Amino acid sequence: MTRNIRLLISYDGTDFAGWQKQRDHRTVQGVLEEALADLHGSSISLMGAGRTDSGVHATGQVANFHSLNESIGDEKFGAAINARLPRDVRILSSGIASGSFHAKCDARSRQYVYWIANSLLGTAHMSRYAWFLRKLPSLVALNEMARVICGSHDFTTFTASGDASKSRTRSIKHAVFLTRGSMLTFQIDGNAFLWKMVRSLLGTMVDLALNGGDGKEMREILDSRNRNKAGPTAPARGLFLTRVNYE
Structure with missing residues (x-):
């Protein structure tokens, strides 16, 4: 069963070229998707609410992804992802969202x-x-x-x-x-x-x-x-x- 997992994320943007994934640049989305791929054994697309620029930080970024992994509880994804992340990105919380939830499109x-x-x-x-x-x-x-x-x-x-x-x-x-x-x-x-x-x-x-x-x-x-x-x-x-x- 596919679950739509919602994440609350913080990061120090100093050493990132922004949120959005870019070839040959270290980005927050890129680092997170690498961690998710390692966790799932396959590529995972992550949707973020805000495309912060190079050097911009976050204490309340929201993102979501769809997972077929049934062995990790909804609220345990944060710890599992954090174990695969560098120190300048942290998942603050994780939980299940409705199947149609989209972090960017649903943001008011x-x-x-x-x-x-x-x-x-x-x-x-x-x-x-x-x-x-x-x-x-x-x-x-x-x-x-x-x-x-x-x-x-x-x-x-x-x-x-x-x-x-x-x-x-x-x-x-x-x-x-x-x-x-x-x-x-x-x-x-x-x-x-x-x-x-x-x-x-x-x-x-x-x-x-x-x-x-x-x-x-x-x-x-x-x-x-x-x-x-x-x-x-x-x-x-x-x-x-x-x-x-x-x-």
Whole structure:
């Protein structure tokens, strides 16, 4: 009997060329499918909810695969796969899903969190997981700009060249900057995201805030639908896929 197994996955994206399997590159999907093939004795296709870019991390990636293996319990797959994985990828939990469940197609929204640290105060280990800035921008200015991007918009300005999406319209349910001790976090929840969209949005807002910009300027940049109007793209290392929502 075929079972559809759902996985909750975390990974340190530093040494990966992103989620999606690529020839001659180390990817999260590729490493996981190698572990699944070793476990099953045959190739297994894994469907992930979010195609994170090179260097991006996850604490809440969701994926699913179909298994004919009857000797492993639904909730035991995590441990069995972990035994075959490198240290920078971990299965947090496993369980059975409905036969029709698809981690990507059934997702209603995805939540990302980005960490920004003061380079004069940040701890050494955070250099892999945060964007270090010598000066943190105004929280008030940042949240004024974050409110601008909420709702349904054409985000052409904030996608990378080469994005093959037929539509550039995306719906942002929630976007907010918060302080966490000496650090800032940017939390964003949307139905889907264009290639490098989150990092482009963040880099633009930080650049504007550090240079006295406001929500009006952010609105003008968004509405321009001109990639040349966007600011620098924030580095990948501070970005985490933290949650995928299915309800």
